[in-house]
Amino acid sequence: MDKFFSQKYCDRCGQSLQAGRVMSMFNRDCLCLDCKEKEMKDKDYKLAQKAEREAIKKGDFNFPGIRK
Numbered sequence: 001m002d003k004f005f006s007q008k009y010c011d012r013c014g015q016s017l018q019a020g021r022v023m024s025m026f027n028r029d030c031l032c033l034d035c036k037e038k039e040m041k042d043k044d045y046k047l048a049q050k051a052e053r054e055a056i057k058k059g060d061f062n063f064p065g066i067r068k
């Protein structure tokens, strides 16, 4: 998480993060906005969202996501 705010490039495509950065819903990747948009269209996105919500409800704020 600490490198999240300091890294300069997207973990997934290597693009510059100048336009913005978002945490992946599937794992701990730091994504550019393009990759986030692609991720939101993934058929498992809702599932990943649900899994994260459940984890937070249980007090697990370090939920690593459903994908590695």
Ligand SMILES: [Zn+2]
Pocket: 010, 011, 012, 013, 014, 015, 031, 032, 033, 034, 035, 036
């Ligand atoms: Zn990207």
